[in-house]
Amino acid sequence: MTSLGGASEERGGELATASRIRDAAIVRFGRDGFRAGLRTIAADAGVTAGLIVHHFGSKDGLRRACDERVLEFMRREKKKALTDGTGTMLLAQMAQVEQFAPMVLYLLRSMQAGGELAAELIGHMISDAEAYLSAGEAAGVVRPSRDRAARTRYLAYQATGSMLLWFTLHGGDAEPEKFPALFRRYMEELTLPALELFTEGLLADRSMLDEYLMYVPDPPSASPNAADPDGTAS
């Protein structure tokens, strides 16, 4: 089994049991979703169900540990590849490395299920896009928007959501070996239409936009709000 461990968690060449359980859980949750049973995970890790709750308190505790691990991993990996690309690109790169594929799969399952990790992740995506778009705007390669925050959220939701849906439909089996290839294919299918849309747009004239701007003339209204993942209160 691939070791998802970073450092300071192994002892004498073999991982500490708790970490081994957690990593097995990430793999199994990624493959089967969160309805996977404790006994299955225990068998994967070569232990008993009781031991899992001994170490993590409950199944939810185990899930929290997985969340934290994946999140920490995301942060670490983001620093390494901060220079290039949006969040989707980052995920795509990571999914190529076979060792990291389980993490990405786990992330997809989390967004499929909703919850805190998902909210935090979309928050990351949005702030990544924010930085990326701002830099591009300053450099003159990205056109300014009438409502920058809204556009940022829009783009982040589009990119993340379409990826999630695509994998929900095409990767339902979710064998982790095929996963890197799937991800590559998704990116290949995506690139041309995305680039086309981003450079040339879709509509031939401005009438629709102008009509809307006439009808609703308050784009960048209120809104600095930090409670929600994307700054939009309910």
Next chain:
Amino acid sequence: MTSLGGASEERGGELATASRIRDAAIVRFGRDGFRAGLRTIAADAGVTAGLIVHHFGSKDGLRRACDERVLEFMRREKKKALTDGTGTMLLAQMAQVEQFAPMVLYLLRSMQAGGELAAELIGHMISDAEAYLSAGEAAGVVRPSRDRAARTRYLAYQATGSMLLWFTLHGGDAEPEKFPALFRRYMEELTLPALELFTEGLLADRSMLDEYLMYVPDPPSASPNAADPDGTAS
């Protein structure tokens, strides 16, 4: 409880039991997801769990019946509003009608879970977009693409996926009363950035697109394939 029944399924003013069960299941599945138990649905419909399997054979049979019902409903409703708008717009309209909101919620749950209905639905979305884009192209309001099929799929996945993700994060509670308002807010947040992107694009110059076209010079390659929901074999 609101009656989701069309016609020819009621008898003497009250719905036939099987239909009542099915409709209750649609509401409950939409609210709680497919992990909802048979007994809960039975209680909602005022019957016993055993009766459900007596009528539908199994829980999966019940789900199939719900799928079929929602699909038939979609087809019927699509004919009525064929003139205007893409698939997302259609869903938005339907979600406004309180009577139809449970159906839309059920659809979202289906796409969240994957499976046949989800595949068929994204197929609808794609063929809708195909018709809509072709008409627009012929009328000169939509720019042509280097790979029309790919762009169609791309746009359908973007629209559907971002909607799905948005509701997964913001509508996790999923109280069906608040649902129409949620949907309206989603559309409001979406409209300006979408129109902007569609008419003006995102990038200021063509360099990225041209570089890509230089690097990969075979856009509309093979591909008529009907096995997959979106014409892309695995």
Next chain:
DNA sequence: CGGGTGATTGAACAAGTGTTTAATCTGGTG
């Protein structure tokens, strides 16, 4: 009215779930 057919129920079943508990094993410390 008699009888049969389908609707409907309540209870039981078997399998699965997360969790608890008591016992055992193991390793380090006094």
Next chain:
DNA sequence: CACCAGATTAAACACTTGTTCAATCACCCG
């Protein structure tokens, strides 16, 4: 060595799940 704390296990527990079964109920046809 004695001893204790933590790791680990196997079994049991309480609960939910989908499904089955036998019995009852209601109604229509002859």
